[in-house]
């Protein structure tokens with residue numbers, strides 16, 4: 017589904033770029049306000065008497081996980097309407113969240129002007145893991161996982177773009193894409209896919225224009 021570059025794309029990319037740069041988030045702490053959890057005190061050296069101590073609790077909660085699925089338009093039964101499941105979700109504040117996106121959809125090459133969306137930003141390590149899958153056996157893998165900081169712009173299927181936290185992650189076609197991010201403070205942040213993966217000649221119709229959760233939704237951090 018190669019789409020031509022047009023003003024709608026330019027607008028979305030601009031919106032994304034501005035929001036990513038600003039780190040704006042309604043009602044919340046901007047990404048710039050993140051602080052890493054203070055490191056637990058290192059254990060005493062061998063010579064010191066050993067009294068078991070409990071590390072002071074850190075302000076971060078480790079190990080939150082979020083699993084999302086992208087169904088292709090063949091699976092939804094609506095031509096040109098792939099969908100993220102689910103679209104609205106809640107996450108704890110000041111937490112590290114591991115996100116896995118299992119994507120059954122194919123690629124929509126990024127047009128000129130939107131190719132920066134193939135690059136990850138504001139995720140832990142600035143990298144993500146891609147494990148190819150077979151649609152008929154999605155819990156397995158079709159190859160070894162690989163770690164990437166960007167995809168080939170022709171091989172991006174969707175993005176998970178959370179402007180309020182400055183996050184952009186390109187989602188690989190027919191694969192599990194896994195990444196980690198920090199939620200920061202409370203916020204109600206909109207996320208979007210910014211790839212022209214929908215209907216209409218420019219790809220921004222159908223699910224891209226829907227406001228009921230196909231290619232957008234809300235992350236409530238509390």
Ligand SMILES: [Cu+2]
Pocket residue numbers: 173174175209210211213231
């Ligand atoms: Cu999309």
